[in-house]
Amino acid sequence: MKILVTLQSNDIAPRFDLATEVLIAKIVRGKISGEPRTVLLPGPGSDELCSLIIREEASLVICGGIEESHFQYLVWKKIEVIDRVIGPAAQAIALAMAKQLRSGAILRSETERSGVS
Amino acid sequence: MTETEETNTFRPDLIDILNGVPHGIALVDQDLRIIMMNRFLEALTGYSGEESRGISCDYVLHSSFGRNDQVFRQALEAGVSCSIEGDILGLNRKKIPMRFTATPVVEPGQGRQALVLVLEDITVFQEIDRKKEAGPAKGLLGHSPKMQEIFELLPVLAHTDSSVLITGETGTGKDLLAEAVHQASKRSKYPFIKVNCGALPESLLESELFGHMRGAFTGAHADKHGMFQLAQGGTIFLTEIGDLPLPLQVKLLTVLDDREFFPLGSQKKVRVDVRLITGTHRDLKQLVQEGKFREDLFFRLNVLRVHLPALRERDGDVRLLIDHFLQMFAASFSKGVKRLSAQALRLLNSYRYPGNVRELRNIIEYGVNICRGEVIEVEHLPPYVLADAGKAPRAKDVSVSRESGEKTAGVAVPEIPDNASSWSAIEKKQILTALMQTGGSRTGAAKKLGWGRTTLWRKMKEYELG
Numbered sequence: 001m002k003i004l005v006t007l008q009s010n011d012i013a014p015r016f017d018l019a020t021e022v023l024i025a026k027i028v029r030g031k032i033s034g035e036p037r038t039v040l041l042p043g044p045g046s047d048e049l050c051s052l053i054i055r056e057e058a059s060l061v062i063c064g065g066i067e068e069s070h071f072q073y074l075v076w077k078k079i080e081v082i083d084r085v086i087g088p089a090a091q092a093i094a095l096a097m098a099k100q101l102r103s104g105a106i107l108r109s110e111t112e113r114s115g116v117s
Numbered sequence: 118m119t120e121t122e123e124t125n126t127f128r129p130d131l132i133d134i135l136n137g138v139p140h141g142i143a144l145v146d147q148d149l150r151i152i153m154m155n156r157f158l159e160a161l162t163g164y165s166g167e168e169s170r171g172i173s174c175d176y177v178l179h180s181s182f183g184r185n186d187q188v189f190r191q192a193l194e195a196g197v198s199c200s201i202e203g204d205i206l207g208l209n210r211k212k213i214p215m216r217f218t219a220t221p222v223v224e225p226g227q228g229r230q231a232l233v234l235v236l237e238d239i240t241v242f243q244e245i246d247r248k249k250e251a252g253p254a255k256g257l258l259g260h261s262p263k264m265q266e267i268f269e270l271l272p273v274l275a276h277t278d279s280s281v282l283i284t285g286e287t288g289t290g291k292d293l294l295a296e297a298v299h300q301a302s303k304r305s306k307y308p309f310i311k312v313n314c315g316a317l318p319e320s321l322l323e324s325e326l327f328g329h330m331r332g333a334f335t336g337a338h339a340d341k342h343g344m345f346q347l348a349q350g351g352t353i354f355l356t357e358i359g360d361l362p363l364p365l366q367v368k369l370l371t372v373l374d375d376r377e378f379f380p381l382g383s384q385k386k387v388r389v390d391v392r393l394i395t396g397t398h399r400d401l402k403q404l405v406q407e408g409k410f411r412e413d414l415f416f417r418l419n420v421l422r423v424h425l426p427a428l429r430e431r432d433g434d435v436r437l438l439i440d441h442f443l444q445m446f447a448a449s450f451s452k453g454v455k456r457l458s459a460q461a462l463r464l465l466n467s468y469r470y471p472g473n474v475r476e477l478r479n480i481i482e483y484g485v486n487i488c489r490g491e492v493i494e495v496e497h498l499p500p501y502v503l504a505d506a507g508k509a510p511r512a513k514d515v516s517v518s519r520e521s522g523e524k525t526a527g528v529a530v531p532e533i534p535d536n537a538s539s540w541s542a543i544e545k546k547q548i549l550t551a552l553m554q555t556g557g558s559r560t561g562a563a564k565k566l567g568w569g570r571t572t573l574w575r576k577m578k579e580y581e582l583g
Binding site: 011014015018064065066067068071083084086104106108 | 163164168169171172175176177178179180181205206208209210211212
């Protein structure tokens with residue numbers, strides 16, 4: 001199975017339609033196989049991103065905000081989508097593998113938030 | 118305790134007040150991380166204020182800006198409120214068009230800066246704008262209450278055939294409004310003809326408006342239709358109506374009353390069905406009192422009167438128009454200019470604009486042409502703007518500038534003095550600061566300011582610092 005995460009730096013991109021980078025992790029027997037691959041997109045765009053997801057045969061997409069039409073399209077293509085996730089991509093993948101990631105999750109740790117005024 | 122005393126001492130929690138506002142509101146720190154959100158925004162985003170605390174606002178809002186949050190940062194730097202339109206992806210995965218208004222605030226005592234972000238759902242306004250784009254108020258821009266009143270009045274003006282008198286200073290957009298009224302009216306498929314009454318001498322103007330027959334006067338070699346005939350079925354816009362000569366005022370009055378007139382040298386009456394819109398920057402009432410304008414014509418024209426506000430009276434529109442013209446000229450000249458510096462913005466905000474929107478448009482066109490980089494600085498603006506800023510800034514904006522000067526002190530533009538609207542004062546202070554920092558060395562100060570020694574000498578002489 002493949003997990004695809006929309007990326008902004010090391011975090012999940014806030015918006016699916018504005019993401020220009022994705023991280024693809026191959027999972028074999030419950031473990032990440034090899035080094036996750038980063039793919040740079042030619043530009044932002046939901047349609048192009050959906051095509052890439054289909055082409056890569058990803059079975060799980062982790063992203064930030066996504067429009068209903070694209071969400072439904074991916075679901076119709078039998079791809080699971082966990083959206084509105086905030087936090088580091090690696091942490092999200094780990095939680096998804098453990099079946100503990102839910103839509104709308106905020107994965108920032110307390111130490112990361114301590115810089116608040 | 119009396120009821121009044123109780124009212125005066127009532128101090129509810131800030132968040133309770135924010136929860137009562139039907140717009141999304143977030144308080145963010147200098148790094149644009151969420152400090153608090155009101156209930157409306159929590160419902161919109163699906164995240165609670167508590168769990169979002171400390172997270173960069175673009176992750177929580179799922180806004181269309183992404184990393185393009187320069188406008189918000191600029192608001193922090195300049196210490197002035199700004200608005201920008203974009204969209205967010207809400208909890209229900211629906212894209213919602215929003216107007217983001219960022220207002221810098223300073224914590225009393227602590228001096229820490231933060232930004233209040235107000236998210237206003239503009240779905241309805243965008244629908245109206247789309248309809249306007251298709252015809253009506255195309256080219257007329259403004260979010261100020263005074264302009265909103267005009268936009269609200271536009272359909273009313275369009276749905277009647279009565280005469281409209283548009284008043285307003287030069288450059289306020291009288292022509293655009295007249296055309297907008299025509300485009301929104303049932304006459305839109307017929308011509309819209311504009312005639313400047315101040316541009317032609319009386320004899321020519323009469324011929325221009327009402328036409329002439331061959332031989333009516335020397336040089337009239339052929340019959341010519343007047344503008345009233347050419348506008349048949351449509352609208353004629355007589356701009357600078359205050360300059361219309363008295364004899365022609367009588368003829369115009371007859372046309373308005375009878376809907377017919379005699380072209381010059383003709384024995385045959387011409388019947389026309391034309392709607393009349395007039396415009397002037399003059400005070401017609403005053404002209405009536407001076408005997409330069411017929412009172413009966415004034416009453417005939419003054420059926421529906423619209424006054425276009427001067428740009429200095431249109432709160433917040435300067436910024437909107439700057440952004441609009443900047444994008445327009447950058448695109449048309451294929452230049453990479455993206456924004457104005459905080460100093461340039463402050464200067465333009467404090468300028469009086471005697472030429473109104475037309476003048477602002479010319480200033481931005483000048484800036485885009487002169488600027489070679491991405492940011493228009495003060496020196497890229499026309500010199501007369503700087504000179505005027507030194508004379509008499511807008512009273513209202515001086516207080517804003519002073520306020521912003523205090524807010525930005527020591528943050529991004531520490532060299533800006535309190536009276537930031539005066540470029541001469543800014544420059545004078547810059548020179549003094551540079552001289553103090555270099556222990557009075559003119560060579561050092563010139564180097565620090567990026568000028569030649571001669572420029573420094575000249576400016577010191579100008580400001581009587583020598």
